[in-house]
Amino acid sequence: MQLKTILTTATMALGLATAALADGHEKTKVGFVYVGPVGDFGWSYEHNEGRLAVMEEFGDSVETTFVESVPEGADAERVLTQMALSGHDLIFTTSFGYMDATMNVAAKFPDVKFEHATGYKRADNVSTYGARFYEGRAVIGHIAGKMTETNKVGYIASYPIPEVIRGINSAYLHAQKVNPDVEFNVVWVYSWFDPAKEADAAKALIEQGADVIMQHTDSTAPMTIAEEAGIVAFGQASDMKNFGPNAQLTAIIDNWAPYYIDRVRAVKDGTWSSMDTWDGIAPGMVELAPISDKVPADVKAEAEAMAAAIAAGDYHPFTGPINKQDGSAWLAEGEVADDGTLAGMNFYIEGVQGEIPN
Template sequence: MRTLIRSGGPVLSRRSLAAGAAAGTLLAASGLSADRARAADPLKVGFVYVGPVGDYGWSYQHDQGRLALEADLGDAISTTYVESVPEGADAERVVAQLASGGHGLIFATSFGFMNATLKVAKSFPDVVFEHCTGYKRADNVATYAARFYEGRYVIGVIAGLMTKTNVIGYVGAVPIPEVVRGINAFTQGLRSVNPEATVKVIWVNSWYDPGKEREAAETLVAQGADVLSQHTDSPAPVQVAAEKGLYAFGQATDMSAFGPEAHLTAIVDDWRGYYIERTRAVLDGTWTSGDTWGGLASGMVAISDYNTALPDTVVAAAEAARTGIETGTLHPLAGPLTDQAGTERVAEGEAPDDGALLSMDWFVEGVQGQAPR
């Protein structure tokens, strides 16, 4: 059972939210435990998306996870999603309304929802919250993310072997460590096979803005890029590449429908297994707070089908990189690693630990663009 709440304005309309106070009181009185699995009513699971489910990127892929959850657990749950929720005060309002509306489990799926989720969680200690890509946790708040940078190294290898101008354009969303880390891993993959290639970055300061993404992609093409990558959520850069007869990579999901000849492959975020596992844990009373950060080996990150235009040698190089990462013989950001100024950041034979990866705020050599300050 699924309910949609459209966001973007000050009012959310849903009959069950109007009766939310009573449901929330009942939930707090009973607690989330093994009793939930025996309850007559289904567990209400809420999802909060930063973009529309039709972005064909980040939010779309999270919603595919929600649909898989419904298919797996059936009548044991009912799900609600709220799309296009701005990060900030609106996020706090939406999360609070879901919690007061009787939702026992809420997935907040954008970095900028972090503080809002933590704040609401303090007022609803018997509701379980899961925050995607954040780093703050509580007894009833867990965090989860995927090692997207692993997949970006693989597509960087492909870009390095396919470019003719040695200029790769990269449309960046918001300059947080997650995005910076991905740009660095992409650049390392690129230069592992083509040391002369460089990456030009343009920030659009938005996760989803097709107009800005298109403008950035067109600017990068004008600056000589013949391959486009992105960490934004619309297929606009892929469409630009298709119009210009160039190559591009999809983000979060397979975007080949928007440029079959241009789309070389995509990094795919697969949340299905995680959503099913964590919801089952709430139902059977075994849920605990913690952090999950899966990658290629765990299946949370995948590479979509390769464009048939890719030469066998390029596919082989990409697969070798993917296998190396999955088996642990290749780290996408292993040393020697120097920054844009030529200062060594990671020594040869070493690799940054998770703390260093999670706080990365500098660009590697080969990136043209300003890192966040």
């Protein structure tokens, strides 16, 4: 009973705050919940860069807060509730594992807006957003197919989840289009962030003959190893040029800033509504670092053209004919993958070696 009372009072207070907002007298309060430390130089770091961009954009008219390294589950729900209780107008929950916690808290605070990254559950006050990183992977796959001499591309993967599998498929598909002999060696490290293990994985792949390294883990360790070994690699999450001045061909950069600024503005204008955003290269959510001069001019031009075509909507990285790994048909000639299948992708496409764990 008591909880209910306090929640009602709080929601009423928040209602007042929102009303005050419309006059432009009050600051908009925006909260961020991160799954890792902001110092991980990867996933959480990039979300925090987005938060800093929001602060820069709106100056004194917004107040941002964050809580880092919040475990998924009970802790997330508590942090979210406390954010809602302390008068936040908009809360970004930046990890898939916060999905149920976000939904639970959102149901209790109908006047607070929530934005959940990479999830699929929505409500009137819960939006979801994610990035089509596979668009970037298509471009780097193309470059990798052209650049490899041993025809072996080493791929350091985190966990066998749709996001990661989609990336492997997209990269492989486009590498194999320009180089039918290309082979992907995938190593699963079962961690998003374990610099030492990622370094070992990169070494193992190089020892097995890989001369191009791709990673779907957060640390810069594989890039550094590639630099030492004198081979090439692609950065992940951030521009890793610093760590592989010769090795980095380009990097897929998570750039949340434009989206965060948009959504904060929508709350300030009172135009925010629940929606599902899955943006790619076009609005700049997925960004490619400048392509290195090591890449021959024609390949560079092809890669840039592909990125432009994807951005313009003229080309979808998953355009048929594509078969599944077992040879069964997935997409017919000219058919384009639907978002639902992509979101839950749990199969390899034809030609990828090995099996998805489990």
